Amino acid sequence: MITEDLGKRIRELRQKTGLSQEKFALNIGMDRTYFASVEAGKRNISVVNIKKIADGLGVTLSELFDFEKLR
Amino acid sequence: MITEDLGKRIRELRQKTGLSQEKFALNIGMDRTYFASVEAGKRNISVVNIKKIADGLGVTLSELFDFEKLR
Numbered sequence: 001m002i003t004e005d006l007g008k009r010i011r012e013l014r015q016k017t018g019l020s021q022e023k024f025a026l027n028i029g030m031d032r033t034y035f036a037s038v039e040a041g042k043r044n045i046s047v048v049n050i051k052k053i054a055d056g057l058g059v060t061l062s063e064l065f066d067f068e069k070l071r
Numbered sequence: 072m073i074t075e076d077l078g079k080r081i082r083e084l085r086q087k088t089g090l091s092q093e094k095f096a097l098n099i100g101m102d103r104t105y106f107a108s109v110e111a112g113k114r115n116i117s118v119v120n121i122k123k124i125a126d127g128l129g130v131t132l133s134e135l136f137d138f139e140k141l142r
Contacts, residue, residue: 002118002119002122002132003118003119006118044117044118044119045117045118046115046116046117046118047073047074047077047115047116047117047118047121048073048074048115050118051073060136061073061136062133062134062136062137063133064136065131065132065133065135065136066133
């Protein structure tokens with residue numbers, strides 16, 4: 001499922017930043033519980049919020065979705 | 072704006088398929104007027120629907136978002 005694949009990818013990249021879910025969500029101005037549910041693959045997240053997360057992670061959207069090539 | 076950039080990219084790739092908006096939307100089981108508003112950059116589309124469009128276009132999500140590198 002795409003929401004789960006994306007959530008895993010976001011978690012992986014967020015963990016590389018060394019920031020907790022709470023701190024990262026705070027940095028990008030996103031609700032902490034919402035962000036946690038995105039990482040858990042439970043949200044059908046919109047492109048505006050995906051872009052906000054990608055910007056916070058310092059990656060392009062194309063890089064964020066790179067996981068498709070690897071699986 | 073990300074919704075506009077994505078809409079333009081989808082339109083560009085959809086036109087390459089030679090299909091009209093109507094025919095493409097029908098092929099992927101998406102409402103025609105909804106799909107038209109996505110191409111127009113007027114929808115904050117969700118990842119499940121983005122994936123549906125990418126699959127219909129025969130590109131990965133990473134390829135769909137490649138436009139960021141070009142601008």
